[in-house]
Amino acid sequence: MKxxxxxxxxxxxxxxxxxxxxSYGAEIAAICDCNEDxxxxxxxxxxxxSDKWHTDYMDIVNDDSIDIVTVAVPDQLHKKMSCDLLRSGKNVxxxxxxxxxxRDISDIIKAADESSSKFMVGQICRFTPAFEEAKKIIDSGTIGEVYxxxxxxxxxxxxxxxxxxxDPDRHGVIGGGCHAVDLLRWLVGDPEEVFAYGMHKLLPSVEYDDATIAVMKFGDNKAGKVFVSTGCKRDYTMRTVIYGT
Ligand SMILES: NC(=O)c1ccc[n+]([C@@H]2O[C@H](COP(=O)([O-])OP(=O)(O)OC[C@H]3O[C@@H](n4cnc5c(N)ncnc54)[C@H](O)[C@@H]3O)[C@@H](O)[C@H]2O)c1
Incomplete structure (x- = not known):
């Protein structure tokens, strides 16, 4: 196998x-970072x-021998890099x-649809053992119907x-809260209605709210909530609770 x-x-x-x-037996064909250290x-x-070390990502875009590229740069750069890589035929x-x-999300989806490549976003919770187990338990009906x-x-x-x-465009709900929102979409489905409150007390120098609570109504008589705090004085957590009948 190649x-x-x-x-x-x-x-x-x-x-x-x-x-x-x-760990999956792939060959690391090239690496790129604008920071030389x-x-x-x-x-x-x-x-x-060292001839495979690059500071300009276009060297990777232009290398036809590469099959897959992973992108882990600041969020503001995801769209441009993903679109350039997809247009060069890379899986991303x-x-x-x-x-x-x-708009940027639509542009990436369009570039992926127009290419024959595979594209994936790193919503890592769907591959986290505890959440995979939760999904299995829900799908098996063990806890009845999720409400x-x-x-x-x-x-x-x-x-x-x-x-x-x-960056004010990189609100905490988008940057990190996307994990919790994606998790509920995966475990429960897409919400039909959402409202939210935002609080701003812990990170005064940051322009966006540092704590938000969103309440969601799902179809089929289910509800949910997502709390995001980017200023909390506690260890990192993605506490998640699912209630079934
Ligand atoms: N899945 C997760 O749970 C998870 C966790 C952490 C970070 N992330 C995501 O990963 C991405 C990177 O986060 P991070 O914590 O590593 O950020 P970071 O700022 O610590 O590191 C970013 C790296 O990208 C490099 N970089 C910046 N601009 C570049 C450019 N134009 N070309 C090449 N390299 C460039 C920087 O020099 C740096 O080494 C972000 O999108 C972040 O949201 C995801």
Missing amino acids: KLRVANIGLKFGMSHIEGAI NLRFAGERYSIP LCEKPLALTR FAESEYAHDYMDLVDTWRS
Whole structure:
């Protein structure tokens, strides 16, 4: 069987993409990061030849020998990189959130539809063992019919306020809350109605609300809620509870 040739762009959280690719027996064909220290660290750690280290992602776009590219750069860059890679015929795994605006999301979907490549967004909760188990339990009917589900994303961004994560377009609900929202969509379905309140107390230097609560009505007599806090004074959590009849 041909070994798949994988390239990785963005080498902080993206290091886990390299480890995933290696664990599936793929060859790391190239790596890219505009920060040369991060590039060198990853290159040396995974013994990737230095002629495969790039600071410009277009070198990866233009390399026809690469099968799959994983994208783990700041969210603001997801759309441009994903579209360029898809148009060059690469299969793409892009980190969540897919993009920051509906228009950018539509552009990525269009580029994926027009290509013959596979595209995937890294909504990692669908592959997390505890949530996979929850899905199995729900689908088997063991807890009866689901009538309420709640999930949350609580992660203190205090140390991240001076980074791309504080961009007002990158609201906490989009950036991290997308995990909790995606989880409820996967476990319960798409909501039909939503309302929400936002609070702003913990991260005054960030323009967006740092805590939100959204209440959702699903079809078939079900409800749910998603709480997001990006300033919470506690450990990271994605506490999720599913209630069945
Ligand atoms: N699935 C998850 O649970 C999860 C967890 C963490 C981060 N993420 C996502 O992964 C992505 C990256 O997050 P992170 O925490 O690694 O961010 P980070 O800021 O720590 O690292 C981003 C990396 O991308 C590099 N980079 C920036 N611009 C670049 C460019 N133009 N070309 C090449 N490299 C560039 C930076 O030098 C840096 O090494 C984000 O989209 C984030 O939302 C997902």
